[in-house]
Amino acid sequence: MFRRIMFVQLKTGFDTDRGPSWIGWVTFSRTWKTAYFQGRTLRRATGLGLFDANFYDVDTDEEFWVSGPKRDRSDTRYGAREPVVEDDAVDAYRAFLRGAPLPGGEGG
Template sequence: MPERIMYVQLKTGYDADRGPAWIARLRFSKSWRTACFRDHVLRRVAGTAHANRDSNFYDVESGDEYWVSGPKRDRTDGRYGSQQPMVDDDAREDYAAFLRGAALPGREQG
């Protein structure tokens, strides 16, 4: 499974960008429609089912909604707020290098 370091924010139960957020290593299926985040299996929202919500993935077991995107070097990852994400230990070194200008693992070609 391809791995990527991503910004992940829990949307269920929180207004706008007030949910907890992480910089974490996710594993994606070949189709990129399913992601494994810690002990959660997230599935990409299809079509317009969640068009009025700020989520693009949901937990297949709990139904909780998440926003998943690539991290930004300027650390403005939240869509509407400036809350800083927690950085998972297994992503810390690569994320710090990214903030200094290096490419993220798996994204060396863009």
């Protein structure tokens, strides 16, 4: 299992890049095909024809975009909302914004 700071945005039910988003710790399976975030199990959505999403919740079928955060904070392309930074990720995320390596990037 690999754990790293990621940008996660809910896509289902919202216009492009208008859904709620978070910066937080995401745990990935050894194969990187499954991600665990906020008690959800997200499966990689390759070949499923999802629009603007790369993971889906295995229980609810909600679609998500999961990616590494950007230092310039341009994680959403069109949305004006800032992502919520989870409490346990604040210090590591601030260090990343100041130029430190992305926490958890050592695992692959």
